[in-house]
Amino acid sequence: MKDWLTSLRLFIVRAWIIGVLAVGVVVNPVRLLQFMGWLKPGYSLPLSPLQFQMLFAVLLLVALFIWFHRQRVAFELVRPADPKVMFTDMLRYLARSSRWASKDSRDDDWVKRLDREVVDKLAIGSVTAYGRKYSPNGEREFALSPIPVEFWRTASLWGFEIMNERSTQQTVHSVKAGGPAYTEIFFDRAQLRQVWPPRSWLAAIARRSPAERRGNVRDWRERDKKLDAQERAIRDELWQRLHDGDARSAEKAKA
Secondary structure, rough: OHHHHHHHHHHHHHHHHHHHHHHHHHOHHHHHHHHOOOOOOOOOOOOOHHHHHHHHHHHHHHHHHHHHHHHHHHHHOOOOEEEEHHHHHHHHHOOOOEEEHHHOOOOOOOOHHHHHHHHHHHOOOOOOOOEEEEEEOOEEEOOOEOHHHHHHHOOEOHHHHHOOOOOOOOOEEEEEOOOOEEEEEEHHHHHHHHHOOOOOOOHHHHHOHHHHHHHHHHHHHHHHHHHHHHHHHHHHHHHHHHHHHHHHHHHHOOO
């Protein structure tokens, strides 16, 4: 009962503006103000009642948009994690499309600053990474699980290599002797955008990121195209082999 009353109180506190604006759209605002004693009868206003109602309608739409955005953010904070962003895409997003990248005005050693930013956020728990523990003999855990923050405090990260190859097979090791290692690392998209918000299109025009200025983004596109072409060739070859095998099996069946 107490939780229900608390939720109702918070809703009233946060949504009272929407209620007032909705009343202003339905009821004549001038008459409403006169009825409440906030406006003297016969007092002239710069806008007509219809113009006031249109103004209230516009403000109501803006308030509803803000309210919806806040509810969406609050929902994303409590919803179950959905780690589908691979490590390569996460680092490329941070290096190319985030506000953090647009604020970086220096081109020298930008990859080191990127590695430090990522490891720092992972080590303090601002961002959660999910992966499979990997052992030197090639064995790995079957289930995807959160990587402990303690691992990132001694992790050796070289983001340049991870960004250059769009794959899930990169491995991150601990610098400790005999320390753990993780592979197939993924992140939750909503959490990434919360910690590192995307840059606006105006920021992208005003200043390009170091990865764009140094030509790394262009290299990533070319590498991805080559990788896609290789994957298509492998799939076509496998399909052709299966097709040839089915044809031979059909000929043998006829014979």
